[in-house]
Amino acid sequence: MEDLDFLKQHWKKDDDFPKVDREEIRRMLHRSSSSIVKWIFFISVLELLAGLALNFFLPGSGHEPGDPAIMIVLEDIFSVVFYVVVIYFIYMFFTSYTRIKNTNSTRELLGDILKTRKYVDQYIKFNVLYILGTGVVVTSFILYQESIERSKSGDMVFFLIAMIIFMALFMWLLIFVVRMYYKVLYRRLVKKLNKNYDELVKLEEEEIDS
Amino acid sequence: MDTKLEQEFIVLLEGNQNILHKICKLYTVDLASHQDLFQEMVIQLWKSYPKFKGDSKFSTWAYRVSLNTAISLYRTKKSKITTVDWDNSLANIRYEEYNSEEEERLKFLYDAVRQLNDIDKALVYMYLEDKDYTEIAETLGISEVNARVKMNRIKNKIKEMVAKQSVA
Structure with a gap:
């Protein structure tokens, strides 16, 4: 007899499980879930908030007296773009979150969870790019101002190099921190989902390839 | 309420x-x-x-x-x-109904299935429950043909595991 059919014979008779009584089931209903989706939801909301908070403290988020007009206009454009994009991501996150249904097919369910998470990933990437972008704009502006104020060119070269090193370090640190964060927290959380989703779509892709 | x-x-x-x-x-x-x-x-x-x-x-x-x-x-x-944990915990196989050779085989098969990935386990579960391929495909969200292909691969995988074990 084939292996699985042999197992099936036993499987059918197997009811040797500890009975969970009605009172226990009732208690179970009111405990809180520890599902991956719940974790992803909380972490994502925190990340959305963190992105907002971070931008509040960054340079370029407020006008200083004495800023030249071009700087003020740039800052305003940056802010508007930033908030439009943030609202877009928050909207997409919540609408795809509400689409997650455990009664759908496994593939749909996995796809919806991963899609929800993808919006937050893109949001984080956007934030990093935004911070780097504002960093570059602010730095170039400072350099420009300094070049007007400093007359000696040796001085200026020194300042330029120092500034570039500082910016490079800052960018490297930022990317490093975000990467580490992803590796530790997020990859662990969705590793299982990605693996299972790939397992389901792999066959379909094989068919297309062949 | x-x-x-x-x-x-x-x-x-x-x-x-x-x-x-x-x-x-x-x-x-x-x-x-x-x-x-x-x-x-x-x-x-x-x-x-x-x-x-x-x-x-x-x-x-x-x-x-x-x-x-x-x-x-x-x-x-x-x-x-x-896999040791299982033998002493719940859901033990009621071995008394089987002779020792069958008992060994059952234990090994359960272990083999537990080593499969999450999706393969789902297919095995539905196979053991006698679900047809239309239902299996619908539950997982894949085509019926792919459900069959997958199931055959799983059977072969288990056969290989069994063969390996009997050699060892």
Whole structure:
């Protein structure tokens, strides 16, 4: 007899499980879930908030007296773009979150969870790019101002190099921190989902390839 | 509040709890994680119960949500994957009905299935439950042809595992 059919014979008779009584089931209903989706939801909301908070403290988020007009206009454009994009991501996150249904097919369910998470990933990437972008704009502006104020060119070269090193370090640190964060927290959380989703779509892709 | 709905659900779940236990048996390796997964399945079932319209049987609906919970929602707690744990815990195979050779074979097959990936386990579960390929395909969200291909691969995989073991 084939292996699985042999197992099936036993499987059918197997009811040797500890009975969970009605009172226990009732208690179970009111405990809180520890599902991956719940974790992803909380972490994502925190990340959305963190992105907002971070931008509040960054340079370029407020006008200083004495800023030249071009700087003020740039800052305003940056802010508007930033908030439009943030609202877009928050909207997409919540609408795809509400689409997650455990009664759908496994593939749909996995796809919806991963899609929800993808919006937050893109949001984080956007934030990093935004911070780097504002960093570059602010730095170039400072350099420009300094070049007007400093007359000696040796001085200026020194300042330029120092500034570039500082910016490079800052960018490297930022990317490093975000990467580490992803590796530790997020990859662990969705590793299982990605693996299972790939397992389901792999066959379909094989068919297309062949 | 919704005590009537709750009561109804509890009665149905009590009568169908072996579905959950059997899925837990394939997806977990020890008693603690079995109970943990069972708990999460109960929560997920209860959460979507108000939308259960009775288009399908409760048992069909319950196994789908439970499989989804095991595959997509359950966070595997860090526990050593040992097969030893199982022999002394719940859901023991009632060996007295089998001779020692069959007993060995059963133990080995259960271990083999537990080593498969989450999706393969779901296919095995539905195969053991005699679900047809249309239902298997629909539950997982893949085509019927692919469900068949996958099932054949699993059978071969298990055959290989058995062959390897008999050599060892």
